[in-house]
Amino acid sequence: MKISIGNDHAGPDYKKAIVEKLKALGHEVTNYGTDSTDSVDYPDFGHPVAQDVSEGKADFGIVxxxxxxxxxxxxxxxKNVRAAVCWTKEIADLCRRHNDANILSVPARYTSVPQAVEMVEHFIATDFEGGRHANRVNKIACV
Known part of the structure; x- marks a missing residue:
């Protein structure tokens, strides 16, 4: 699986642990994030991840x-991006199953590194249920 990841100054430690886990699981990772805790602008790191997902260059994104x-x-x-902010593995599961989220957004100041890694594992392993949820997901995009 191809996964793109991006982070601002709040997430270098999170990104490092997540990338290590993803590579250990055999996934290909494209890293757009910073390795510094010096203040940067999060859109500069979120947009390339979303572009990869939107264009099909990545199966999933993590921001x-x-x-x-x-x-x-x-x-x-x-276009075609559904990024979901998650703070538990249960929310990560539901945003995949019910919302077909394709980018997991991690709140670094409100989760631990082990929680974030666990959320990523659940997120990429969970399938969209479709069915009644597909109609709702199809109504998300305005353009």
Whole structure:
């Protein structure tokens, strides 16, 4: 599986642990994130991830910022992207099963690194249920 990842200054440690786990599982990872804790702008790292997902260059994306919200808002500006902010593995499961989310947004200031890795594992292993949820997902895009 191909997975793109991006993070701002709140997430270098999260990204490192997630990338290590993904590679250990045999996935190909494209890294757009910073390795520094110096302040940067999250859209600069969220947009390339979302573009990869939108264009089919990546199966999934993972984005990380302090709350997970700003970088998810940036990612969600791209066609066919559904970035979901998650803070538990159960939410990560549901956003895949019910919302067909294709980008996981991690709130680094509100989760631990082990929680984030666990969410990623659940996110990429969970399939979209379709059915009644497909009609709802099809109503998300405005353009």
């Amino acid at each position: 990380i910022c302090g709350t997970g919200n700003g970088i998810a808002m940036s990612a969600n500006q791209h």
